Amino acid sequence: MKTNPIKKIISKEAVPETLKPKVLSSVKKVQLLMDLSDLFAFKSKEAFQDLLNFKKKDQKK
Amino acid sequence: MKKYSRYSIDQLIDLVIQNKDTNAFGAIYDIYIDTVYNKVLSMVQSKEIAEDLTHDIFIKIYLNLKKFQHKSKFSTWIYAITYNYCHDYFRKKNKYPVVNFDTISEKINETTYAEEDFIDNIEQIKIEQLKVCLNQIASEEKILLLMKYQDNISIRDIMKILSLKESAVKMRLKRAREAIINICNKKFNN
Numbered sequence: 001m002k003t004n005p006i007k008k009i010i011s012k013e014a015v016p017e018t019l020k021p022k023v024l025s026s027v028k029k030v031q032l033l034m035d036l037s038d039l040f041a042f043k044s045k046e047a048f049q050d051l052l053n054f055k056k057k058d059q060k061k
Numbered sequence: 062m063k064k065y066s067r068y069s070i071d072q073l074i075d076l077v078i079q080n081k082d083t084n085a086f087g088a089i090y091d092i093y094i095d096t097v098y099n100k101v102l103s104m105v106q107s108k109e110i111a112e113d114l115t116h117d118i119f120i121k122i123y124l125n126l127k128k129f130q131h132k133s134k135f136s137t138w139i140y141a142i143t144y145n146y147c148h149d150y151f152r153k154k155n156k157y158p159v160v161n162f163d164t165i166s167e168k169i170n171e172t173t174y175a176e177e178d179f180i181d182n183i184e185q186i187k188i189e190q191l192k193v194c195l196n197q198i199a200s201e202e203k204i205l206l207l208m209k210y211q212d213n214i215s216i217r218d219i220m221k222i223l224s225l226k227e228s229a230v231k232m233r234l235k236r237a238r239e240a241i242i243n244i245c246n247k248k249f250n251n
Contacts, residue, residue: 004180005186006207006210008188009103009188009191009211011102011103012099013098015094015095019115019116022116023090024083024086024087024090026120027083028083030120031083035081
């Protein structure tokens with residue numbers, strides 16, 4: 001059976017312990033930004049709808 | 062964090078997507094961090110850069126989790142992101158190539174190494190020697206060899222991951238095979 005030496009050259013270094021808190025902190029920040037952006041997008045949509053309704057009302061007058 | 066150990070990977074993904082549960086993402090991190098970090102480290106050869114890239118890769122995984130369509134194993138999808146990110150890193154930093162393997166290939170050996178002969182050839186090379194030689198070929202070629210011969214990623218998937226045409230992937234793999242064998246021959250007289 002042929003053995004592929006490239007499969008055996010994976011390094012096995014320990015992962016720095018500081019990395020996980022950094023990643024999770026960044027993930028929380030990213031999530032917060034996404035939530036804020038969703039909120040803004042939602043309000044923008046509402047704002048545009050209100051604006052259009054206001055214009056239609058003006059045209060009727 | 063212990064309560065997450067009883068969840069499957071699909072359940073963890075659902076928890077992250079539906080409940081925005083960052084601790085569930087922490088559990089996903091725990092499962093894949095060793096492999097991702099060591100893959101990155103084997104490509105960049107610097108612990109500091111590997112740490113930064115691994116951080117960014119996990120953020121990218123988090124941002125793209127909704128796009129995972131269960132068409133492949135989750136691990137394959139994660140490794141695809143890892144390779145793609147490292148490939149982009151080298152491209153942007155313009156860190157190709159340390160050794161002009163095209164010239165070496167022409168000067169040392171005109172033999173082309175077909176895919177089927179490649180394992181036969183490298184089987185005779187010691188692992189430590191292979192590590193040294195892998196660090197001397199261009200980063201892009203190293204990434205391709207690791208994708209194909211370490212993770213058994215198909216040509217079709219490599220095409221998708223690196224946004225390359227089939228002919229480009231095959232040609233670059235061929236050049237990478239030639240480069241690694243020629244460098245090993247030159248350096249260690251195998």
